[in-house]
Amino acid sequence: MSTVKAQVTERTNYLNADYGVRSWLLTTDHKRIALLYLISITFFFFIGGFYALLIRLELLTPAGDLVQADTYNKLFTMHGMVMVFFFLIPSIPAVLGNFLIPMMIGAKDLAFPRINLLSWYLYIIGGALMCHCMLTGGADTGWTFYVPFSAITNTKFVEAGLAIFVAGFSSILTGLNFVVTVHRMRAPGMTWSRLPLFVWAHYATSIIQLLGTPVIAITILLVAAERTLHLGIFDPKLGGDPLLFQHLFWFYSHPAVYIMILPAMGVISEVIACYARKRIFGYSFVAFSSIAIAVFGFLVWAHHMFVAGISLYSALVFSMLSYAVAVPSAVKVFNWTATLYKGSIHYDAPMLYAFGFIGLFTVGGLTGLFLAALGIDVHVTDTYFVVAHFHYIMVGGAVMGYLGGMHFWWPKISGKLYPEGWAKLAALIVFVGFNLTFFPQFILGYLGMPRRYWDYSHMPEFQVLNVASTAGATILGIGYLLPMVYFLWSLRYGDPAPDNPWNAAGLEWKTASPPPTFNFDSDPVVTWEAYNYDEIDAPHIQEAPVGR
C-alpha cells in the first residue's frame, strides 16, 4: 500500500505536467483554462464587491455625503456590469463546467479545445476594455443601459458596451463548446439518462447562451451606432422607439438570469445526492425542468416592462408566462427536498451551501412571483424590493451554488483538502451576512424606498434598515474573503486529497486528484446509472446484482 501511495503523490497530473507561463497561456487543456477563468473571475468579483462596499457605505446615512451623485451612479452601474457580465455569467460554467463536463461524461477534453482558449482570451479582452472604462471614469447608465439616456450620456458607455459585446462572444463560444461536447463526446455507456444533472443544467444553460447572447450583441451595436451617428433608431425625438430597445435588451437579459442560476442548480443536484447518499429523487423531472426553464425563460422578458407602456394584453400574457417559469423551478426544489427524505444526511460544508441555496432561492423565486403579478409590480417597480429579489437569486442562489461547488470539487481541482471547520464557519457567515444584507431591502422596497437613490434624507425613517443592510454586507464580505484565504492556504498546507474524498458517484471521482492531462488513464466505459449511491454504500453486495 505504501508504494502505491508514493506513486500517487508523484503522479503526473495536469498541474505539474508542464511549467512556465507559456504552458498556461497557450494551453488547450480544459482544466487549465478553467483555472485561468477562476483567477480572472475572482479578480472581477473583488472589483465588483469593492463597488458594492462603497454603495453600502454611502447608504449608511440618509444624506449623500460620501460620494457625489454622479459618482454614485457610476458605482452602481459598474457594480452591476462587472458582477453580471464578468463574474456571474462566466462563474459556474466557465470554471466548474469547463473543468468538470469533459470528466463527467468521460471525455479527454471539450470538443473544441482551441475555441475554449479563444473564449478565455475574448473574456480577457472584454475585461481589459471594462478596466479601461473603469479607470477612465466609468459609465453611469445602470447595468441595463436604457436608451435614450445611454445614447446621450457623456460618460464612457461605448467602452463598457464594447466590453460586454466582446465578453458576450466568449460566453457564446463556451456554450457552443458545451453543447457539442455533450452531444458528441460522451463515453461509451454514458447515455443521456445517465448524465449527471450538472451536465443537464449546463446543457440548458448553453442553449440560452447560444440563442440569447447574440441579441444583446446586436442591441449594443445599435446603441453604439445611435450614439455616434444619431441615427434615431431609439430616439423618440427622431421617430425612434425606446421600447424596442427594452424588448431587445430583456430578450437576452432575462434569460441571462437563468444562465446564472441553472448551473448553480446543477451543482446543488450533485451535492444533495452525495451528502444525502441517495439517488436524486425524480431524476428525469429535474433534468427536463432545466430544459423547461431554458425554454420558458425566453418567453417572459416583458415582465420587466409592465410600467414602460406596453399594452395591457401583452402584460397579461407575459405575467401568466412568468408564473409558468415557477413550475419547473418548484419541481427542482421539491425533488431536492424529496431526495433528503430518509437520506443519510451529512452536514459537510458543500451541503451547508446547498441548504442555503434551497432556502434563499425559494425566497428569491417566490418574490419573483410577486413581481410577475401586475398589481404588485406597479407598486414595487424600481424599488429596493426588486433589488432584494434579484440579489436573492443571483447572490443567494448563483453565488451560493458557486461556492458550494468550489468546495465540493476543490479536492479534485487542487488535489488538496480544505479545512472543514473553517469552511462550515464561512458557509454560516455567508448565510447570515447575506440575509442581513438583503432581507431588510425587501422591507425597504415595500415601504417605498426607490432603487438607485444616493440621498434619502427626505425619508430618514429608512436609515435603520439601511444600517442593518450595510452591517450585513460587511459580514458577507468576510464570508467571501474566508474561502479565498483557506483555499490558498490549502494549496500549500492542506492534506493531499484522495481520488474520491466524499465517496461520491460520478466519473470525475474515478480519476486521480488532480486528474492527469487527458483526464483518465484508460478510456472509461459506463455500466452504472447516475447517482448509484445505494451500490456505492453497499460494498459487500457490489458484485452480486441488486434485485431492485
Next chain:
Amino acid sequence: MADSPIAVQGTSHQVHNPALLHHFAQPEQQRNAASLGMWWFLATEVMFFGGLFCSYLVYRLLYYPEFAACAKTLDWRLGATNTAVLICSSLTVVLAVWAASMARRTLLVVCLIATIILGFVFLGIKGKEYHDKFVEHHVPGPTFSFEKVPIPGHPGEYANPQRAQIYFALYFIMTGLHAIHMIIGIGIFTYLLIMAWKSRYTPKYYTPIEIGGLYWHFVDIIWIYLFPLLYLIDLHK
C-alpha cells in the same frame, strides 16, 4: 494503472490519420462535432441578425410610406444582380464540397477560386451602391438629406426625412454586417484554397470545406432575405 499522461497520449495517437485531434476517438466523431458546432454557430447568427430583422419589422410597420419611398431610391437591378451572383457562388461551394469528396483536386481549387471571385464581385457591386448613396447624401448622420422625396402611390405627399433616416440606418447596418460576414467568408475560403492547393483534403477528411460551405450558404441566405425586404417594397403602387 499509474500511467503517465505521455503514455496516455501515446495510446490515443495510435490512429494514423494526422488530421485526427487527440481528444477524439474516431474521425467520424470529430467530423460530427465540427458540423454540429457550425450548425449551432449559425443558430447564434440567426439570433444576431434576428434582432435586426425584428427592428426592421417594427419600423416598417410604423413608417411604411417612408420605407417604400426609400426602397425606391435603391437600384433593384444591382440588388438582383448581387442576388444572382450569390446564388451562383452557392453553386460553386456545393461543387467544391462534391469535388473534395471525390478527390478531384483541380475542380476543388477552381471552385474555391470561383467562389472567392464571386464574393469580390458581390462586394464590388455593393461598394458601387454605397458610393451612390454617399453621393446622394443618403448616408445617415449630419450630412443626411432626404428632402421632397415623393411617397409612391400618394401624389403630393413627401417622405419624412427623420423616418427615412431610420430606414437608411437599418439598411446600412444590415447590409454592412452582411458585407462583413462576406469578407470573413472570403478569408475562410482563401484559407481553404491554400490548404486545397497543398492537397490537405482527401475524401476521408474534408470537414473544413463542408463547414466553411455551411457558413457561406448561411451568409447567402441572409442576403436572400435582405434583398426583398430592403429593395422590393411596394414598387407597383
